[in-house]
Amino acid sequence: MVKRATVKGKTPALKARLNDDIGEEKRLTMYRLQLEVRHLEQRAHDLFFQNLIKGTSHLAIGQEAIASGFGAALRPDDYTFCTYRGHAHTLVRGTSMTGMLGELMGKECGMLKGKGGSMHLTDVEKGAMGSYAIIGAHLPIAAGAAWQAQYNKTGQIAVCFFGDGTTNIGAFHEAINFAVIWDLPVVFVCENNLYMEYTPISEVTAVQHPAADRASAYGLPSIIVDGNDADAVYRVAITAFEKARSGGGPSLIEAKTYRHSGHSRADPASYRPEGELEEWLKKDPIPMYRQRLLDFGVKEKVVNGIEEAVIQAVDEATEAAKASPTPPVEYAFADVWADGGSSWRN
């Protein structure tokens, strides 16, 4: 387990730490990515209550450090696969906020042309290979992308994010075994936020650590990381990525975290014990990371400037998405097949 850095005060020694193996530039990137996810998801939440976003949404507020840490460690041509709780993982690949908000709002500018919605965000050009809303399905799919990279010797890797609940479905076990026996360059990342939908994961899982305790069954080391610490996440990511790229095969990483909101828009999360949320709010990854940057000697003006720029970007994306027309009805009848159409007969 990678320990969280707990440092206070501005000293030359701390400045040196800013330029350690991670470095200032990566840290500022991770801070920005976490803020982008946080502000965009809060905006999505607000737009929902203005009835501008329909359907459902599954927020990852509180879990931003995981997607951001992995995102900062990826090569632009690597592949990522995520779940219906996938705003974060898609955004950290550098996709357009307007395209994402537009998709949530069912607009023509939507990244999926209004045909996927919140649970299926995808940006193939950025390597964001899809958000999958059937639990477990994308683990073998990620393994398949990794197979392509292995076969063509491209040096790419695939990273697959999923929740703790996924560890109890068959596809999880099939995919990890498969990836191990084929030495595939894929990194499986379990975001353990303690709840599978409305039920504590501990009540429905035979082991304490739902992913890490299963790793040995596939000959993999047990890896647990503090999922609220982007630096810790970044370091495990780098290690796993190097292993995958050098032919060492897959990794399974369990990142401990907590979602501040309920499972979905419909869930007030009243099943959580009193005080639990408050305890986790103290471990909110974003204020903690901001403090670390300040402790390491980054000027407050720089830190604040990052957040201001993010808020401005989210504001602009919101307005652009609102201004976009609704998708033409023809979109509904397009792209079933590679020829762009939907015909099943001559």
Added chain:
Amino acid sequence: MAELTYREAVAAAIAQEMRRDESVVFLGEDIAKAGGVFKATVGLWEEFGDLRVRDTPISEQAILGAAMGAAMTGLKPIAEIMFSDFLAVCWDIVSNQIAKSRYMTGGQVDMPLVIRTANGGGARFGAQHSQSVENWAMMIPGIKVVAPSTPADVKGLLAAAIRDPDPVIFFEQKSLYAVKGEVPETEYVDEIGKAKVLRDGDDVTILALALMVPRALEAAERLQVEFGISATVVDIRSLVPLDTQTILSETKKTGRVVTVEENPRLCGWGAEISSIIVEECFYDLDMPIVRITTPHIPLASADELEDAMIPSVDQIVETIRREVD
């Protein structure tokens, strides 16, 4: 031309496509070193090696998931699901993932893959290794569905499926694996979505698929000889895309249509075709459409019981004689 069995035509098609395109890869249970449990893939591993012809664990979700991930990122995988009944354990990957991803992503995702599977009855395997499930696949928007009846069609249509930019489920009827036929030896690619008129008649049009095609042909011969009934036989070959032009034109020529389907009755492919015919050329019909299907019952294993369920030559002859007279 060379005389090949239906099973040899499978390997011939895969080898033909693997030779011309490095991005074609093949995975499945026992398909490599063992050459497949039906011996339909013998010689491929020897020719193309470990990297392109890969044995997998008994993990159907992993097989099809991996095929999908590879297809999305530039390979052209062929995945074998040993028995079509096993599609039930990976149906999420088929129906929710492979079929929908291009559409749901606004056309961002490509899905050039083939799922080969041994379908249908006649081998006395019982209800979990004998079903005809082509109608399951036909119901899913985004999947092409092909079921050949001859070795030549196996080679030509499988090659076409591998080149197709869309996902194709390729149903091989396991009772046909030993059947021999003339197959082009040179590069041969057929066209998916074209039915074939195998026999011209004046009195009735028989629409059949896979194992039902040779039975329909034999029945047509007997109807001619024994009862003077002249039957057209159409091999549908592809359920999606469906060659409705051929189906409708052959319907209009005789005014009488009989479907012969191995799938269980409810929502069998003949029901959809009947609906199209009734909507589009009802006034050309001289009698109600007749569907001959396996009954809506799981398949039994004993010879006499299984034979009593799957449409036979006798049943086709008797039904058509009665209806057309």
